[in-house]
Amino acid sequence: MxxxxxxxxxxxxxxxxxxxxxxLHPVAGKPMLAHVIDTARGLNPERIHxxxxxxxxxxxxxxxxxxxxFVVQEQQLGTGHAVAQAAxxxxxxxxxxxxxxxxxxxxxxxxxxxQQASGEQLALLTVELDDPTGYGRIIRDAAxxxxxxxxxxxxxxxxxxxxxxxxxxxxxxxxxxxxxxSRLSNANAQGEYYLTDVIxxxxxxxLRVATAQPQAAMExxxxxxxxxxxxLERYYQLRLARRLMAQGVTLLDPARxxxxxxxxxxxxxxxxxxxxxxxxxEIEDGVQIGPNCVIxxxxxxxxAIIKANSHLEGADVGPGSDVGPFARLRPGSVLERQVxxxxxxxxxxxxxxxxxxxxxxxxxxxxxxxxxTNIGAGTITCNYDGAxxxxxxxxxxxxxxxxxxxxxxxxxxxxxxxGAGSTITADVPTQTLAIGRGKQRVIDGWKxxxxxxxx
Ligand code: UD1
Ligand code: CA
Numbered sequence: 001m002x003x004x005x006x007x008x009x010x011x012x013x014x015x016x017x018x019x020x021x022x023x024l025h026p027v028a029g030k031p032m033l034a035h036v037i038d039t040a041r042g043l044n045p046e047r048i049h050x051x052x053x054x055x056x057x058x059x060x061x062x063x064x065x066x067x068x069x070f071v072v073q074e075q076q077l078g079t080g081h082a083v084a085q086a087a088x089x090x091x092x093x094x095x096x097x098x099x100x101x102x103x104x105x106x107x108x109x110x111x112x113x114x115q116q117a118s119g120e121q122l123a124l125l126t127v128e129l130d131d132p133t134g135y136g137r138i139i140r141d142a143a144x145x146x147x148x149x150x151x152x153x154x155x156x157x158x159x160x161x162x163x164x165x166x167x168x169x170x171x172x173x174x175x176x177x178x179x180x181x182s183r184l185s186n187a188n189a190q191g192e193y194y195l196t197d198v199i200x201x202x203x204x205x206x207l208r209v210a211t212a213q214p215q216a217a218m219e220x221x222x223x224x225x226x227x228x229x230x231x232l233e234r235y236y237q238l239r240l241a242r243r244l245m246a247q248g249v250t251l252l253d254p255a256r257x258x259x260x261x262x263x264x265x266x267x268x269x270x271x272x273x274x275x276x277x278x279x280x281x282e283i284e285d286g287v288q289i290g291p292n293c294v295i296x297x298x299x300x301x302x303x304a305i306i307k308a309n310s311h312l313e314g315a316d317v318g319p320g321s322d323v324g325p326f327a328r329l330r331p332g333s334v335l336e337r338q339v340x341x342x343x344x345x346x347x348x349x350x351x352x353x354x355x356x357x358x359x360x361x362x363x364x365x366x367x368x369x370x371x372x373t374n375i376g377a378g379t380i381t382c383n384y385d386g387a388x389x390x391x392x393x394x395x396x397x398x399x400x401x402x403x404x405x406x407x408x409x410x411x412x413x414x415x416x417x418x419g420a421g422s423t424i425t426a427d428v429p430t431q432t433l434a435i436g437r438g439k440q441r442v443i444d445g446w447k448x449x450x451x452x453x454x455x
Contacts, residue, residue: 002092003114004174007376008082009033009100010053010073012221015189021055023100024062027232028100028240029260029278032223034134035103036061041067042107043096043114049086050100072335078192084181093119096171097195100223104232104239109214116210117171121451122202124167126211135165136196146209149196153189166196167220176205214250249283266302290325298329315347318354336371353396365389370414377401406416 013022023033025123033050040048045067052059053073060070073085083097094117098105109125116123124146126138136149137159137386143301149166150159162215180201183192199209223229236254241254245397248267251257256273256424263277266285275289279297283289284332287300298315299308306317307324314331317323321339332349333340339352342359350364353371358364360377361368367381379400381392400406405423410417422436 001094001118003043003094003096004047004049004090004092005040005043005045005096005098006049006051006083006086006090007033007040007098008038008051008079009059010051010076010082011101012054012055013101013224014075016229017226022223024055025060025229027223028101028236031062032103032232033059033100034098036098036105037063037068039105039107039110040096040098043110045096046092048087049089051082051085057274078184078186078190080181080184080193080197083177083195084184084193087178087181087375090174090177092174094171094249095174095177097169099168099222101224102168102220103223104221104236105219106215109212109219110169113212114171115174116212119173119175120207122173122199122207123171123208124199124209124211125167125220127162127167127213127215127217129163129165129217132160132163132165136168137162138164138166140164145203146211148200149194149327151188151190151194151196167214168195169220170195170198171314172198172202173207176202176207192395193249233282260414261296272308284319293324293411297331349440351405364392366408367392367394370398372396373398375400376402376420380405382407 009023011022016022016025021350024031027035035288036047047067047069048067049071051071053076056072069089071086073082089294113123129135134152136151137155138146139148139150141147180198183201184197186193188194220233221232223232225308237258239253240259241251241257244265245251247265249265249271249303252369257271258276261279261282265283265310268286269283270288272289272291274292276294281295282299284300284302287302289306292309293306294311296313298312300317301318301319304317310324310327312329315329315333318336318339320337321335323329323341326343327341328346330348334345335350336352337354340357343381344361345358346363348365348366352369355372356369358375360364362375362379363381365383372395373396382405383389383392390408392410393409394412397415398412399417401418401420401422404418407423407425410424411427413428415431416428417433418424418428419435419437422434424434424436428434
């Protein structure tokens with residue numbers, strides 16, 4: 001059975017009190033609507049139709065994709081009216097309706113729902129709630145068959161006592177949908193064209209309405225305000241933390257761990273508290289990450305250790321290398337095997353070969369450093385002349401003394417040594433010593449200035 005998906009995302013989200021359209025508010029760093037689109041893609045539909053209205057231009061711009069058909073609903077006249085805007089574009093056998101502000105819905109739940117959908121049967125996702133206030137109620141007959149959905153505002157006291165709520169998520173046979181939508185009326189408490197009225201119409205036409213339930217109620221929870229958004233965020237993070245733990249990661253506190261992107265993990269990884277992983281992060285076996293680290297778009301290879309308070313972006317940390325505490329690795333930082341990068345070190349576009357040591361207070365930008373080379377404390381590559389950036393190339397087994405300024409472009413040959421405090425402005429040949437500093441003078445009998453006494 002072919003499938004198309006319609007995502008409703010036209011609402012304003014007044015209670016967000018925001019100039020950003022509601023569906024663009026992020027969960028785990030990604031717009032809510034993008035979560036729904038990604039889950040929808042997992043179901044391999046022929047096409048995804050997104051009904052937009054408030055902030056339509058921005059939503060379209062942020063979420064463009066070849067498989068997306070954006071349909072503008074000029075006025076928000078109800079969920080039925082919203083689906084009707086997409087109806088002329090539909091051609092598949094079955095249509096699944098999702099919501100741009102219900103971001104945590106999971107693919108297995110939707111797959112279970114779709115298994116029940118056919119040309120002769122609708123499939124409705126319902127949820128049993130302790131407090132169903134605000135939800136449409138599922139009306140069943142004596143045999144337990146779904147007859148209708150009644151909205152909270154249209155429900156009798158007896159109907160309001162029903163705890164089975166409508167999630168809004170629904171799969172319908174496409175061939176019948178347009179007909180039902182054209183018969184919707186807005187003669188109800190809210191003056192809206194309710195999608196939910198389609199249920200009673202289908203039953204009237206002799207079709208059956210099957211139901212399925214989500215694994216967890218949070219899957220179908222929408223975000224109407226920033227508190228609900230924060231609740232979804234916490235739930236999402238804990239769900240992800242559980243998955244990572246199941247894959248062999250120790251999280252010292254799963255409640256103090258955040259992922260804003262995609263993470264792949266090996267086994268026996270240990271992550272301390274308040275770590276944030278962003279973008280695309282790969283973590284191999286045995287990696288340890290200390291507290292308060294931010295790691296973005298980086299690869300941490302087997303056995304790498306990232307110590308407390310380090311900030312990595314676009315870094316590739318080689319096997320057995322250690323970084324931090326308080327290190328900053330900027331894009332293009334590549335550490336091969338067993339590299340040591342210590343505290344208050346900043347790297348940018350720097351390739352450090354096996355066994356390089358950069359222990360303290362150093363900036364290496366646009367640099368290549370050969371194997372086993374030691375960079376003394378306080379060394380700075382002067383890679384920028386105010387107009388252009390230049391490379392610093394340092395060979396193998398070099399010893400850069402403390403507090404050097406390496407003025408690029410400059411090439412330091414293998415086995416060379418530079419004296420502490422040197423300003424290296426010219427290439428240093430292999431196996432030589434370069435010293436570029438003022439010669440020390442000693443002034444005998446020097447007297448310190450004395451304080452002038454005021455009478
Ligand atoms: C809807 C359901 C209700 C269900 C509840 C679950 C209807 C009539 N009611 O009620 O049974 O229990 O969701 O949360 O469907 N939207 C549009 N265009 C519109 C109207 C809405 O795109 O013209 C979008 C909104 O942006 C929102 C979603 O559809 O994402 C739901 O609309 P909303 O008005 O919030 O429906 P509820 O009253 O919550
Ligand atoms: Ca709602």
